Structures are given as structure tokens and as C-alpha cells.
Amino acid sequence: MTTDKIKVSTLIAIVASAMLTFMGIVSETALNVAFPILMKEFNVTSATIQWLTTGYLLVVAILVPISPMLVKRYPTKRLFQAAVVIFTVGTIICGFATSFPMLLVGRLIQAIGTGISLPLMFNLILALIPMHKRGVIMGIAGLVTSFAPAIGPTYGGLVVTSIGWQSIFLILLPLLVIALVAGSLTIQSISTIEKQKIDFLSIGLSIVAFSGIIYGFSLAGETGWFHLGVMGSLGIGAIGLALFSIRQLKIDVPLINLAVFKFPMFTLGLLQVFLLMMIVLGNSFLLPTFSESVFGVNATVAGFMLLPGAAISAMLAPIAGKILDSSGPRVVISFGAFLLAVATGLCVLFTSQLTTILMGSLYLLLMIGVAFVFVPSQTNALNQLPQKYNSDGTAIINTLQQVSGAIGTSLVAGLLTASQQKITDSANHLSKEQLMIEGGHNAFLLMFVIAVIGFILSFGLKKNK
Known part of the structure; x- marks a missing residue:
């Protein structure tokens, strides 16, 4: 074999x-x-x-x-x-x-x-x-x-x-x-x-659930969490998701078979991917915005600044996968999660001293960590499932990536917006640039907490079956 x-x-x-x-x-x-x-x-x-x-x-x-x-x-x-x-x-x-x-x-x-x-x-x-x-x-x-x-x-x-x-x-x-x-x-x-019967009710509930959740989190980044549209959209999405899940458990041929959650290592790997995508897409929004506002660079320069980290992460992906194949998930994923925690932690400590070179270097470190977490977590999670559940596991992981990306982006956008809104406060003595640094610090702190949670969870991973 x-x-x-x-x-x-x-x-x-x-x-x-x-x-x-x-x-x-x-x-x-x-x-x-x-x-x-x-x-x-x-x-x-x-x-x-x-x-x-x-x-x-x-x-x-x-x-x-x-x-x-x-x-x-x-x-x-x-x-x-x-x-x-x-x-x-x-x-x-x-x-x-x-x-x-x-x-x-x-x-x-x-x-x-x-x-x-x-x-x-x-x-x-x-x-x-x-x-x-x-x-x-x-x-x-x-x-x-x-x-x-x-x-x-x-x-x-x-x-x-x-x-x-x-x-x-x-x-x-x-x-x-x-x-x-x-x-x-x-x-x-x-x-x-298989010409199985199409369950239109499940499809409808899926549309309500995931469109409500994605739209709610996307809107929250612009208007804040307590906006009526945000709460209404998230509420409708949550109700739709609950009804969708109940429906899948009751029908003979579900749209998505939730039996995949009976496999603990799949669920843990799914959680790792969820947390990672919050960090990746949250930073994808944060770093260019921070760079353009604080360093005064344009979007093209900001893109070039982040290019090395993303490129090296992509090139390391096959190596991370090979390590997973030979050594199992715990070593490679915990190493990557540790790098994520270090990179985000350093961003927290040195937010006010960041320069384009330092930020680019820390982003490089962050993306190296991403390479050693993303593919191994995803692969190890799917490896736990019997072949008949492959399409279900894939659908769940890809759907949760969309949701986690929306959550990460909206949380970061909300923290930046909250700081920027202080500019109209009569008690505020900080400049717009200083307020962006404050918002960036809070966003980096959030990313650090998420990274630490992922690092702790990585020790629960077990070798592929």
C-alpha cells in the first residue's frame, strides 16, 4: 500500500x-x-x-x-x-x-x-x-x-x-x-x-441559516453588533441553523450527514480550521487597513509588503503535508500553532512600534505557522471519516471556513471602528492615527487569544487512523 x-x-x-x-x-x-x-x-x-x-x-x-x-x-x-x-x-x-x-x-x-x-x-x-x-x-x-x-x-x-x-x-x-x-x-x-430525492425544505433551511449568519457578521463589521439588522440577521440565521440540524437528524437521506460529528478527531480538526481562518482572514483585513492608515502606504505597497509571507506559506504547504503523512498531526500542527501565538503575541507587544519591515516580518512568521496548521488540520480531520462521509465532511469544513472568515473579519472591523468612533468624543485626546493603533492593538490581542486556544487544542490531536 x-x-x-x-x-x-x-x-x-x-x-x-x-x-x-x-x-x-x-x-x-x-x-x-x-x-x-x-x-x-x-x-x-x-x-x-x-x-x-x-x-x-x-x-x-x-x-x-x-x-x-x-x-x-x-x-x-x-x-x-x-x-x-x-x-x-x-x-x-x-x-x-x-x-x-x-x-x-x-x-x-x-x-x-x-x-x-x-x-x-x-x-x-x-x-x-x-x-x-x-x-x-x-x-x-x-x-x-x-x-x-x-x-x-x-x-x-x-x-x-x-x-x-x-x-x-x-x-x-x-x-x-x-x-x-x-x-x-x-x-x-x-x-x-444516486438519483436520491431532493429535500427542498433542507435546502431552504440551509439558505436561511448560512445566508443569515454570513450577512449578519458581514454587516456587524460596518454597523456594530447591536444594529437591528445585525441582530435580526444573526437571529434568523441561528434559528435556521437549528431547524436545519434537526431536519438532518430526522430524515433518512440528509442533505449533510451530521454523523461526521461522532468522530472526535474530525470535530477537533474542524475547530482548528475554524479558529485558523478567523486569524487568517481577520489579519487579511487588519494588516492592509492598518498599514494604509498608520504607515501611509497605498494598497499596492501594502500588498507587496504581505506577499512574501503568503508566498512562503503556499510553498511550505506540501512540506507540512508530508510531515503529517510521516509523523502524524500533533507535532506539525502544535508547531504551527505555536508560531501563530508567537507572531500575534509580538504584534500585541509592539503595536505602537510597528514599521512596514517589522509588520512584514511578523506576517511572514504568522504565515509560516498557517502553513503548518491549515493543510494538516484539514487533512487529518477528513482522514478520520469513512469514505461514505467524505462529501459531507468536505462540505462542513468548507462552509465553516466561509463562516469563520466572516466572523474574523467582522470582529476586527468592529474593534477598529470602535476605536475610530472616539474621534468625535470630546474627552478624546488621541489622533486618528493613534486611534487606529489602539484599535489594531485590540484586534491583535483578539488574534493572540484565538491562536493560544488553537495551540492548546493541538495537544489533543491523535495520529490518523
């Missing part, structure tokens, strides 16, 4: 599916750089322009939970081809958008393609790769997808300033053609097709 060779066609199939995820992340992170330009061009507010991201996340969060049903009902190759075609249509609409509604429609169509394709990569790996080699293959796939947020802001900044924001999308079209051809030639069906 340990001498099993992985076919080249299998690797190409996995990379092809990863490319679509890569392009979804690149288009999202690159477009963020263009927001100020888009606001002026389309004459919309920052709250309105944010729907290009919020709407995208909502659609992905809605589609990922139904992915187990799609995988069981339709051939894998057809799902992949549909995802690429849908994403391509959305990309073309975005590239030729002449109004904000047109651009938003294109982004939502892109999100449909991403929502379908996102779980496919993991399902392919779990179905085709032996357990003792999954770590390194997940690392290779992680290299493709992890590099996207590394180059997204830099790519966006260069394209926007040189040839226009539309090219953010148009440049992706040749890559989409390559992914479509490569995937069509190599991807095979990975499960027996």
Missing part, C-alpha cells in the same frame, strides 16, 4: 479543480483593491460596493452545503464542467460590465461556479489518493489555492493602475480554458450516481 503510485492524470485533475478555486480567490482579493475606483466610476457608496464581496460569500455559503447532494446525483466531470462554464460566464459579464448592477450579477454568477467547484477538489483527493499520501497532495492543492490571496492584491493593484479594473477578469479567461480542457480530459466520476 505504501508503494502506491499516484497517476499523473489524477494530479492534473486535482490541479485543474484547484485552478478554479484559485481564480475565484484571486478575483475576489484583486477586486478589493479596485473598490475606490469602482465607487467613483459607478457613483456608489462603500456599503454598496461591499456587496461585491458580501454577495459572493453569501452565494458560496449557500451552495457549499448542498454539494454532497450534487456529488451523489451528478457525474463529477459534468459538475466540474458546469462550474467552469458558469464561472466563465460570470467572468465575461464582469469584464465587460458598464454598471454596478451588471458587475454584481457577474460576481454572483462567478460565486455559483465557485460554490460548485470548491468541494470537488477535496472530494477528488479523498476518493483517489491513499490516506498515507493525502497530506502532501492536499499540500500541493493548498499551494495552488493559498497562493491566490498572496498575489491577489498585488495583481489587482498592478492591473488596475496600468490597464484598468476590467482586465482583472479578462486576464483569467485563458486560464479558465486551460482548466476546462485539463479537467475534461482527466476527471472521472468518483462516486456511484
Whole structure:
């Protein structure tokens, strides 16, 4: 078993599916750089322009939970081809958008393609790769997808300033053609097709639950936690999630089989991924905002400042996966979690003394820690599940990543906003820059606490079955 060779066609199939995820992340992170330009061009507010991201996340969060049903009902190759075609249509609409509604429609169509394709990569790996080699293959796939947020802001900044924001999308079209051809030639069906009955009630409850939760947390970062819209959205989402869970436990063929939570190491790994994504996406929002406000650099420079850390993290992902395969999860994940705690702890201690070089260095340390936690945690969690639960486990992990990212971003945004609002307080004697440093300190402290919790939990991990 340990001498099993992985076919080249299998690797190409996995990379092809990863490319679509890569392009979804690149288009999202690159477009963020263009927001100020888009606001002026389309004459919309920052709250309105944010729907290009919020709407995208909502659609992905809605589609990922139904992915187990799609995988069981339709051939894998057809799902992949549909995802690429849908994403391509959305990309073309975005590239030729002449109004904000047109651009938003294109982004939502892109999100449909991403929502379908996102779980496919993991399902392919779990179905085709032996357990003792999954770590390194997940690392290779992680290299493709992890590099996207590394180059997204830099790519966006260069394209926007040189040839226009539309090219953010148009440049992706040749890559989409390559992914479509490569995937069509190599991807095979990975499960027996089952024409199971579609439970529309479960789908409806899933939409209510995850759209309510994602939107509520996204809105909280702008308006504060006690805004009526935030509390209403989160309340509706929580009720929807409770009803969805009850429904899954009662029906014979659930949309997502919650039996995966009977496996303690899966649940622990899921929690590790959840905490990690809060840190990663929270910092992805915090560091550029902090840099632009305190250091006075523009978005492109901020992107270049963070590029080395993200790039090295992506390159370390296969190495972390190989260590997981050979030594088990505890050593590699606890080491990575320790680096996360050190990096965030140093940011807390030296917030007021941070410089572009020091912040870039600490972000590099942080992202090295991310490399040794993300892929091993995800892989070890999925390794605990019987094959019949693969699509369910993948759907849950990917859905929780969307939720945790929204939570991390909203918490950081809320802390920054709370400090910035003191500028109108008559008792305040701090400048706007000093208030940003205060908000950044509080946000770094939150990230440090989350990192310490993850480090403690890592000692409960056990070797793969």
C-alpha cells in the first residue's frame, strides 16, 4: 500500500479543480483593491460596493452545503464542467460590465461556479489518493489555492493602475480554458450516481441559516453588533441553523450527514480550521487597513509588503503535508500553532512600534505557522471519516471556513471602528492615527487569544487512523 503510485492524470485533475478555486480567490482579493475606483466610476457608496464581496460569500455559503447532494446525483466531470462554464460566464459579464448592477450579477454568477467547484477538489483527493499520501497532495492543492490571496492584491493593484479594473477578469479567461480542457480530459466520476430525492425544505433551511449568519457578521463589521439588522440577521440565521440540524437528524437521506460529528478527531480538526481562518482572514483585513492608515502606504505597497509571507506559506504547504503523512498531526500542527501565538503575541507587544519591515516580518512568521496548521488540520480531520462521509465532511469544513472568515473579519472591523468612533468624543485626546493603533492593538490581542486556544487544542490531536 505504501508503494502506491499516484497517476499523473489524477494530479492534473486535482490541479485543474484547484485552478478554479484559485481564480475565484484571486478575483475576489484583486477586486478589493479596485473598490475606490469602482465607487467613483459607478457613483456608489462603500456599503454598496461591499456587496461585491458580501454577495459572493453569501452565494458560496449557500451552495457549499448542498454539494454532497450534487456529488451523489451528478457525474463529477459534468459538475466540474458546469462550474467552469458558469464561472466563465460570470467572468465575461464582469469584464465587460458598464454598471454596478451588471458587475454584481457577474460576481454572483462567478460565486455559483465557485460554490460548485470548491468541494470537488477535496472530494477528488479523498476518493483517489491513499490516506498515507493525502497530506502532501492536499499540500500541493493548498499551494495552488493559498497562493491566490498572496498575489491577489498585488495583481489587482498592478492591473488596475496600468490597464484598468476590467482586465482583472479578462486576464483569467485563458486560464479558465486551460482548466476546462485539463479537467475534461482527466476527471472521472468518483462516486456511484444516486438519483436520491431532493429535500427542498433542507435546502431552504440551509439558505436561511448560512445566508443569515454570513450577512449578519458581514454587516456587524460596518454597523456594530447591536444594529437591528445585525441582530435580526444573526437571529434568523441561528434559528435556521437549528431547524436545519434537526431536519438532518430526522430524515433518512440528509442533505449533510451530521454523523461526521461522532468522530472526535474530525470535530477537533474542524475547530482548528475554524479558529485558523478567523486569524487568517481577520489579519487579511487588519494588516492592509492598518498599514494604509498608520504607515501611509497605498494598497499596492501594502500588498507587496504581505506577499512574501503568503508566498512562503503556499510553498511550505506540501512540506507540512508530508510531515503529517510521516509523523502524524500533533507535532506539525502544535508547531504551527505555536508560531501563530508567537507572531500575534509580538504584534500585541509592539503595536505602537510597528514599521512596514517589522509588520512584514511578523506576517511572514504568522504565515509560516498557517502553513503548518491549515493543510494538516484539514487533512487529518477528513482522514478520520469513512469514505461514505467524505462529501459531507468536505462540505462542513468548507462552509465553516466561509463562516469563520466572516466572523474574523467582522470582529476586527468592529474593534477598529470602535476605536475610530472616539474621534468625535470630546474627552478624546488621541489622533486618528493613534486611534487606529489602539484599535489594531485590540484586534491583535483578539488574534493572540484565538491562536493560544488553537495551540492548546493541538495537544489533543491523535495520529490518523
